[in-house]
Amino acid sequence: MKTIGIIAEFNPFHKGHEYLINQCKKELNADYCVVVMSGDFVERGAPSIISKFERAKMALSSGADVVLELPIYYSLGSAEFFASGAISLLDKLGVVDYLCFGSENPDLGSLNMIADVLTKEPNAYKEALAKHLKQGASYPVSRKEALKEYFDQDNADFPVAFDILDNPNNILAIEYLKALKRTNSRITPYTIKREGADYHSEEITKISSAQGIRNSILSDRGKSSSVLKDQIPDAALGYFTKYQGRFLDSNDFSDLLYYKLISEKNSGYTKYLDVNEDLSNRILTNLESFTDIDSFCDCLKTKNLTYTRISRCLFHILLNITKENMESYKRDGFTAYGRILGSRKESSALLASLRENAALPMLYRLKDAQKTLSPLELTLFNETLTGSLIYNRIAGNNIGSEYRLKPVIL
Template identity: 55%
Template sequence: MKTIGIIAEFNPFHNGHKYLIDKCKKDLHADRVIVVMSGDYVQRGAPAIIDKFTRTICALNHGADLVLELPIYYSLGSAEYFAKGAISILSGLGCVDYLCFGSEFPDVEKLYEIADIIQEEPALYKEVLSASVKEGESFPAARAKALDAQLKESSKNYNSSEYEKLLSAPNTILAIEYLRALKKKNQFIKPYVIQRVGRPFHSEELGSIPSAAGIRARLLSGIGDRVKLNAPFILDGVMPTSAIESISGYEGRFMQNNDYSSLLTYKLLLERNEGYTKYLDVTRDISNRIQSNLEYNDGFSSFCNHLKTKNLVHTRISRCLMHILLNITEENMKAYKDDEYTAYARVLGLRGESSDLIKAINENGSIPVLSRLKDADKLLTPLQKKLLDETLIASQIYNNISGNGIGSEYSLKQIVL
């Protein structure tokens, strides 16, 4: 049985995601597809627009056999944490042959070349990176400059403009982190890269293969009930029919950062005297900037815009604020990292005919499979249980704000299609 793994947010599920699954299954003659999917929060520092269970059903309806949840510390983390957390899960399953992903630049040798530089940190790379950060460059910009310098020295066929485009492409940045994580964690899972097609990652225009950002912009552009009513017309041709139906019939609100504005204000004011440096990614400078600008906090998104600078991008700030709000700490992240990125396989849903996957994981895997939350105390280590509990608390906050009708996840039945 040949099994491929896909790491995704499906925020929301659209034709591009279906294309990725279909093409990889066809190209690799795969029998099974396992998806590690972000739960109710995503990597750009925001809540998912619709809940994880609705997105799970969409994935299962369009080629996925098993959907597992990516815990909150990884789903809401940097590209490095996102990749390493997800690879830790896929590696621990013991049955995944390929990791499949899309990239604007699918030349795996070039991607590996960059991944190796970032991983090994040659002297020139470290020198330029350090100097650029000290000059006030954002970390992504500083890293791009350091890579440019190193590649000019070490690459035989270096094309500066080509690599500049490569390093500015969001999916390619993730691809590089996947390769880094694979080399460190698992030599047996092979990468398979396809050319990303459709609209650019951040484009808000729609097409037959749109960006998720474009769909979210449409869904958030009007009154929720009216948008749901008109979803078949708004989204026709850009999402599979059943995915459109999941939007039309969705019980909750379409979520965005501003839905957390009041909670954020409360948390920031509550801890303004001691600062926020205990939270993941929040440096002393960021903490000071938040503290000195609290009077300008009139909403989550506008506060992010107010706080951003040349070397502090919106996404980084949004993640920091969400980490503060959800109590995601440096101390806990260090514990999970020291544990080789704490992992367990929490099943969000599966296809009935694919139950052989669970058997294969139980026989070959090194991490516990959690099909029912009530078994967590019995199956998980204390650290795994801690990560699960933090993820569940964050989801409970999400569900309460969303009004999606989901109460305690302990009372939910597993999704089987």
């Protein structure tokens, strides 16, 4: 039995995702596809446009065989934490042979060269990175410039332009490779060239980016958007159009965040993940001008504080995602349980293999968490559930406690 693994947000699921799943299955002659998918909050620092259950159904209808939830500390983390949490989970499943992903640069050799440097962090690279950070450049810019200098000094034969570091899909690919190296994983990376529009593109094309589709849908807040039929696979479209909740964006959480910010203004915000003293002070200084999350991110943005990082940090504050807890989860090996959101009826052999081979507790029913998870694992599980509870409240999804829900089966 050959199984591929895919790490995704599917925000929303579209034809580019369908292509990735089925093309990788075809090229590798794989029997099954396991997906580790972000829950109700995503890596760019925002809520998912529709709930994790609908996105899981869409994926299962279009080629995925099992969908597992990536816990909130990683789904809402930086690219490094996102990759580390997801790779940790895939590796511990014990059934995944290949990690498949799309990238603008499908040359694994070049991506691996960069990943090696970022994993080993030789002195020449660290010194160059520190220099650029000290000069006030953002971390992404500093890292790119430091890598340029390192490869120049090393006289390495590096055939690919460094603009590959400007693309989020390439950056994620490098983080996946780093995480595989750090865990000494047996999983083999496999990449195909990404099809369709650029990650940040807002244009609607034959295969649009998830961002372009989100923007088109949110512009009318309705389900009649003309882009849906062209951009979402036929098998998945019904799950999207029948979704009963609201389509969410960051500003839907503005009032909750403002309450949290003013409630904790006397103590500051540096206990939260990724929030440093500079950002905490900027939040306090500009708090009176808060109107909504998007405009507040623009207000706080500086040369070395990017919009995405700020948005992510604000959701860390809102959802009580702390540095202390993240350090505990890292020491515990990142993801220490596997929650199944859904599976296909035809994938019973894969589920049986997971039960037999997984090196972590598999949660088919949430009530099993209380008796199978350690106190620390249960904390991560409950924090993820709390985030979803808030999400569903804002979205108007009257599903009640997730303890009453069973995994989706198609």
